[in-house]
Amino acid sequence: MNDSLRAEALLADLPREGRGRLKVFLGAAPGVGKTYAMLQAAHAQLRQGVALRAGVVESHGRSETEALLLGLPQQPPLRLPYRGLELSEMDLDGLLADPPKLALVDELAHSNAPGSRHAKRWQDVQELLAAGIDVYTTVNVQHLESLNDRVRDITGVQVRETVPDWVLQEADEIQLVDLPPRELLERLRDGKVYMPEQARAAIDAFFSPTNLTALRELAMQTAAARVDADLDQRYRQLGQAAPSVLGRLLVGVDGDGEAERLVRHACRVAERRHLPWSVVHVNGRRAMDEQQRGRLQAALRLAERLGGEVVTLHGDSVARTLLDHARERRASLILVGSSTRRLRRRWFGRGLGERLLAAGAGLEVSVLDAAGAQPPAGRRVRIAPRWRDYLLAALAAACATLISLGLARVLELPNISLAFLAAVLLVAVRSSLGPALACAGLSFLAYNFLFIPPTLTMRIQRQEDVLTLLFFLLMAGLTGNLASRQRRQVQALRQAQGETTALLELSRKLTVAADRQAVLAVAEQQLGGWPDVQLTLLSRSADGQWCHEGGQRVELADTERVAADWAWQHEQAAGLGTDTLPSSRWWWWPLCGEEGPLLLIGLQSAQGTPLADERRRLIAALGQPLAQALARAQLAEELEAARLHGQTEELRSALLASVSHDLRTPLTAMRGSIDSLLALGEAIPEADRRELLEGTRDEAERLDRYIQNLLDMTRLGHGGLKLARDWVAPSDIVASALQRLRAVLAPLQVECLLPPQPPLLHVHAALIEQALINVLENAARFSPPGGRLRVALEYDEQELRFVVADQGPGIPEAERAKIFDMFYTAARGDRGGQGTGLGLAICQGMVGAHGGRVTVGDGLDGRGASLTLHLPLTAQPQAEDD
Known part of the structure; x- marks a missing residue:
């Protein structure tokens, strides 16, 4: 047995x-006795100390049920007002507030x-289950969605309140409450189910022994x-041979009156055979x-409610398209309804089931007979094509007649x-097959009446003219059929192309969307293109707003x-x-990632009607790449935040390492x-x-420079450094720095x-001046005792240097771009000598704030290094007269 199947069975349990x-x-x-059995089970749980509460129990006036309910x-x-009445419903929020x-x-x-x-x-029950609350509930078999048509056939009553079958399939336990029809x-006769008057009507209408x-x-x-499914799962948990889930059930539906009946039957067949179904x-x-x-x-x-997969295909031949899809999905069973018995199909072709049987070698094909469910002839409703199409057919035949007369x-x-x-071809292309055949008939009559001798009569004298008319009618019908078919294929291809184009365009735009705002702009542009629909995009803040x-x-x-809250919470x-x-x-659709919802899409039709199913499916298809893009943008933001956090920690460690040594040294000397x-x-x-005092003063100045560097770097990093510009002689700056x-x-x-x-x-x-001091101090720190140090001023028309x-030892080419990084000297350890590594970084920040730059070159006599501060020159001020 497949180990994965066994693992899935164990996990499912x-x-x-x-x-x-x-x-x-x-x-x-x-x-x-469903409610009675439920209350008995509840009393058993209550005796075991389980905290339970009756959300809603319908006793229908039965004394035995009310007696059991009193102890719970x-x-x-x-209480909800409705049309002047007050209806009683279960308080879902009350149960969720105190679960x-x-x-x-x-x-x-x-x-x-x-x-x-x-x-x-x-x-409501699903929401209670999602909140972690166990639920006991009751249901009658006639309320199952897949059995709705069978119950109608048995009892003649159409049950309006139904439950999707998947709700029962996901139930942890099903208990059958049975009672023989006689009891x-x-x-009913004793009045234990309904009131006596209601009981007599129920026996006559619904509660017959046969029903x-x-x-x-x-x-x-x-x-x-359900027992078979549970037994199958137990076998799999033991690792023993069990019926394997092979193949798939495909059910083909059309817009006829048997579509829903066919879907319900397919659901029952798939459940009995343990097959996934589409x-x-x-x-076409x-x-x-x-x-x-x-x-x-x-x-x-x-x-969709019954748990099936919905697929829409485009193709000329229904049978061939179904078979191709069945082979792609490895289906083992195809279920279709019986074809409508039309005269032309009896003469010229076979039904869909027969064509599937002929070409579907290796597949099981089942045809559900719809004869017993056809409505009476008097109740059939035929919707004729639009009258404009038939008017077009008449006008086209008239125009063709006038042209032919000429x-x-x-x-x-x-x-x-x-x-x-x-004319027939034009009508077929612009409308459908019915108007095209009408145009062909009118053209046939006009051709015979006006052009076939004897004219102005419907009689035909020559036999060859009869053959001409028959061939004309045949060619007109075939041409109209082919043209209308081609038109429908073009429309189907346009619809499919539109959906594909929307997905491709969205994918192309999302590839260049680097952040959340760009993704949201793409979503607004892609989903807001419908003129009859209003769009809004919402998200939840940390405080739930x-x-x-x-x-x-x-x-x-x-x-x-x-x-909106419910859609966001339940996805x-x-x-x-x-x-x-x-x-x-509004219609709310959440875009969800692995960690939960990311965005909520709200759509409102201008007419106030629900959105068409085609648009909902398109939004669902577009929503998947949008959700992935939002998740990718969120992940990128989290990674960037983590990177910045790592850099912050690295700078903090470097600062502590530098401050702990470079600030302690002057303090130690001063002390x-x-x-x-x-x-x-x-x-x-x-x-x-005097020497001790001067040394203390020098160390204090050194400590002051370190602290000033830290403060300047903080102001540079937070934009707090303000430039109070004034005209100054560069010679004075050099003299003050040297002093x-x-x-x-x-x-x-x-x-x-x-x-x-x-x-x-x-x-x-x-x-x-501070920038020049930092450069001079850096050069002095790395220069040997007695070495030369040159300070020079150079200028041209654009800048002063x-x-x-x-x-000193110089700066290698590979490291010249790094010396302006904060704490670079500290990061190199003892090679950097004393200093926090902030001086040159501050220097670059101060010069850059004035629109200048700092460059590194070679030193004196082929040794050491040179640092140049480049400052732009502006128009010189005019000298004032005394």
């Missing part, structure tokens, strides 16, 4: 994390009152199918009217028919806010056109000098005492090369 367990009490009909904690019902371990929810198929959060009670009828027996069989079959519609040769499209959309939505003078009779054929991200800015009313569609808060004016002065006092000679560093430069041979009249600089003099050259 484990309790789902954070989700409650569902137990369904299934019955064949009302009155069999109950959730007060919610019990177990909740009792009667009548799973119940439809909630208008204004409730969900349209159906089974949706149930006795309970009850059939419903009982359906309930047992449903329970037996509903396939081939959009036959055009559909509005009623047929509505029936098709209803069938596709039903398939051509009859210059052309022979057989050539005149080409004008009528052109809605934030507008794009599209139309809307003020959310209470109903819209509740629908499902909500609002208009859904079963959750359908009274909303030592002060301790010596305090301890020895007058015993120290005057010259030595402040006289003690540091004393061991060196300093050369100062200044031009006689250099141009003035319009700069912040203190900042440029401060050049500082030394005879």
